[in-house]
Each structure stands twice: as structure tokens, then as C-alpha cells.
Amino acid sequence: MNGGGNLVTDDVEKAEILNAFFASVFTDKVSSHTAVLGNTVWGEAELMQKSPPSLISLAGGAPNPNTFPFKMATITTGDGTAVNIGEDLMKRALQYSASAGIPELLSWLKDLQKSLHNPPTANYSPDQGQMEICVTTGSQEGLSKVFEMLINPGDNILLDAPTYPGTLAALRPLGCNIINVPSDQYGIIPKALKEILSRWSPEDVRKHNNIPKFLYTIPNGGNPTGTSLTTDRKKEIYQLARQYNFLVIEDDPYYFLQFDKPWAPTFLSMDVDGRVIRTDSFSKILSSGVVEFYRVQRDAMLAAADKWLKGLADWHAPAAGMFLWIKIKGVSDTQQLIMEKALQKEVLLVPGGAFNIDSSVPSSYVRASFSLSSPAQMDQAFQRLAELIKEAV
Numbered sequence: 096m097n098g099g100g101n102l103v104t105d106d107v108e109k110a111e112i113l114n115a116f117f118a119s120v121f122t123d124k125v126s127s128h129t130a131v132l133g134n135t136v137w138g139e140a141e142l143m144q145k146s147p148p149s150l151i152s153l154a155g156g157a158p159n160p161n162t163f164p165f166k167m168a169t170i171t172t173g174d175g176t177a178v179n180i181g182e183d184l185m186k187r188a189l190q191y192s193a194s195a196g197i198p199e200l201l202s203w204l205k206d207l208q209k210s211l212h213n214p215p216t217a218n219y220s221p222d223q224g225q226m227e228i229c230v231t232t233g234s235q236e237g238l239s240k241v242f243e244m245l246i247n248p249g250d251n252i253l254l255d256a257p258t259y260p261g262t263l264a265a266l267r268p269l270g271c272n273i274i275n276v277p278s279d280q281y282g283i284i285p286k287a288l289k290e291i292l293s294r295w296s297p298e299d300v301r302k303h304n305n306i307p308k309f310l311y312t313i314p315n316g317g318n319p320t321g322t323s324l325t326t327d328r329k330k331e332i333y334q335l336a337r338q339y340n341f342l343v344i345e346d347d348p349y350y351f352l353q354f355d356k357p358w359a360p361t362f363l364s365m366d367v368d369g370r371v372i373r374t375d376s377f378s379k380i381l382s383s384g385v386v387e388f389y390r391v392q393r394d395a396m397l398a399a400a401d402k403w404l405k406g407l408a409d410w411h412a413p414a415a416g417m418f419l420w421i422k423i424k425g426v427s428d429t430q431q432l433i434m435e436k437a438l439q440k441e442v443l444l445v446p447g448g449a450f451n452i453d454s455s456v457p458s459s460y461v462r463a464s465f466s467l468s469s470p471a472q473m474d475q476a477f478q479r480l481a482e483l484i485k486e487a488v
């Protein structure tokens with residue numbers, strides 16, 4: 096068109112070029128995924144990029160960046176490094192962008208996923224179901240979007256409770272039928288999942304006869320249980336997902352908080368069908384050396400538990416995450432113990448019932464978090480908890 100770099104000045108020519116642009120955008124771009132995910136349905140950004148500088152656009156609906164209140168920013172990291180955000184970048188940051196995220200960030204995230212998980216679907220063509228990424232304000236927002244997208248009232252879904260209350264809160268209003276899959280210290284028990292799924296016949300699967308739509312699970316350092324699924328169990332669960340044709344939602348915010356190498360392969364790394372939706376989170380790990388910090392914290396909590404709670408409670412050492420899940424012996428429901436008596440003794444934990452599908456169902460567990468307290472505070476807290484348990488039983 097103007098490969099030599101000459102500007103097109105003639106109005107007629109301009110109109111022709113514009114028409115050509117619109118034609119190309121409407122025909123081959125609107126149908127493409129990128130254009131639909133772009134800042135407008137008809138791909139205005141692409142159009143502007145291809146256009147000569149003399150093009151005057153009255154089409155854009157974006158705010159004028161010259162009116163943005165923030166011009167520049169400098170962020171200082173923990174080690175004193177200054178990261179500068181100049182005027183151009185600030186305008187970009189505050190301007191509309193593609194719904195799935197700023198393209199450079201998406202491409203960086205895609206490379207990260209490839210280097211961590213090598214997902215088979217990353218190399219598929221878009222028609223075959225190539226892996227897609229969407230940036231959200233955290234795992235919680237991603238989960239809410241996914242649940243709203245997938246669930247219709249009455250749908251069956253599978254999860255291993257006790258589980259993250261944020262997930263239960265997002266699921267409850269959607270009117271789905273939550274089926275609890277039994278689990279132990281290594282997460283979901285595949286045999287138990289198989290048993291649940293045996294209510295549906297191959298015929299049901301073929302006709303989509305209310306087969307569970309998805310299985311939701313927290314594969315590493317589960318909240319509240321601290322449990323991590325083994326590789327073998329993941330493989331078995333993925334095979335069941337293929338057999339019964341359901342999706343796997345892998346909510347993995349504690350992936351980077353695994354204390355021992357090698358890290359277990361993720362569901363995403365096994366996903367030959369494109370049936371895994373993975374939610375990641377940076378909210379727990381925005382600094383270096385974080386795993387080592389949490390490992391030391393975990394060990395301090397285990398030492399405090401050994402010192403004060405032996406004989407009064409049971410627990411398993413978590414291999415990832417931020418939580419110790421403690422079963423109090425001789426107490427059938429920890430709700431009253433924690434919400435009334437523990438407060439008087441100035442120690443606070445979360446009663447286990449908060450993580451049940453029906454939070455009124457009694458639980459003899461409590462969740463203790465080792466992310467915020469110092470080792471000395473953990474020690475004192477468990478001393479107080481031990482006194483409390485002795486008084487209660």
C-alpha cells in the first residue's frame with residue numbers, strides 16, 4: 096500500500112483504504128478469537144496499527160490518555176532496586192486493553208506456563224483447542240468467572256471438602272449440586288471418585304446425562320487441609336476425567352510454596368484433551384526466598400505442635416502451603432471451643448466447619464496458619480490451645 100513510507104494525502108484514496116481496512120477487519124478479523132477478545136469487537140486497535148499516520152479516527156471509544164491523573168511512578172523493591180514507569184508506559188497501563196490482558200504480559204505468562212508445565216495444548220492449533228490465558232485479579236476472580244461460565248442450576252459438580260471457603264461462597268449462589276469426594280492426607284482418593292462416578296453409565300456419558308461438569312481441587316498445600324495430591328493420583332483422576340468427560344479445575348495458588356523438590360507434575364502438564372482449567376496466583380509469592388521462609392515457619396509450627404499438642408490432637412506435616420490442619424481429640428465440634436473459649440484465652444484459629452460444604456455440619460478440626468505469626472507466638476498459641484483442650488475434654 097505505502098511500502099515506501101509515502102503518506103496518502105488524497106481523500107478518495109483515504110476513504111478507499113479505510114474501506115479496505117474495515118472490509119478486512121470484518122471479514123477475517125472479527126471471526127478470529129483475538130479480535131473478539133480485543134478492546135472492541137471489530138478490532139479497532141489492529142486497524143489503527145495498520146493505518147497510515149494521516150488517518151483520522153473518530154471511531155475509538157477509549158478515554159484520552161492526556162487526561163489521566165498519574166504521569167509516572169517509581170516502585171522500590173525490597174533490595175533497593177528502583178523500577179521506573181515512564182509516561183508512555185503509564186498511559187498504556189491506564190488505557191483500555193484486550194480483555195484477556197496486555198499482550199506482552201499474556202505472552203510472558205504463556206512462556207512461564209510452558210517452562211513450568213509444558214502443557215501439551217500449548218502447541219495445538221487454535222482449532223484443536225490451543226491453551227489460552229486470561230489475566231484476572233487473582234485466583235478467586237478467575238474461579239468466579241469460570242464457575243459462572245460453566246454452571247447452570249442443578250448441575251452436578253465434584254470437589255474434595257473441606258475446601259477453600261471462597262470457592263464454596265462462589266459456588267453456592269449458582270444452584271449447583273456439590274458432590275463431596277472423599278480424601279485423605281494425599282488429597283482425593285481415586286477409588287472413592289471412581290465409586291461416585293459409577294452411578295453414571297457409558298450411555299449417560301454419551302448423552303451428557305447430568306454427568307458432573309467438573310472436578311474442583313487444590314492440588315498443593317490444600318486450604319485448609321495442607322494436603323498435596325501425589326502424581327499417581329493425579330494421573331488416575333485425569334483418566335477418570337477422560338472416561339466420564341468432565342473438566343478439571345486445578346486451583347493451585349500454593350504451587351510455588353512446595354517445600355520439597357521435585358515438584359509434582361500438574362494436571363495441566365497431563366492435559367492432552369484441553370479439559371484442565373488452571374488458576375494460578377501471585378498473591379502468596381511476590382518476593383524471592385518465599386518458599387524458604389514458609390518452610391522455616393512450617394517447621395516452627397510443627398515443633399510447637401509436637402511440644403504442646405501431642406496426645407491432645409492429630410495432624411500431618413504439610414508438604415506445601417501455609418496451613419496446618421489439626422484434629423482435636425475428644426471434641427466433636429470446634430465451633431464453640433474456638434469462637435467463645437479460645438478468644439477468652441487470647442488464641443484464634445479457624446473452626447473446621449467453616450470449610451465444609453454445609454458449614455453447620457460439626458467438625459473436630461481447626462486450621463492454624465503459619466504465615467503471619469513468629470515462632471514464639473506459635474509456641475504460646477499452642478500452649479494456650481493445649482490448656483483449652485484439657486479444660487474442654
Ligand SMILES: Cc1ncc(COP(=O)(O)O)c(C=O)c1O
Binds near residue numbers: 348
Ligand atoms: C485455595 C485457594 N484458592 C484461591 C485463593 C485466592 O487467591 P487469590 O488471592 O489469588 O485470589 C486462595 C486464597 O486464600 C486459596 O487458598
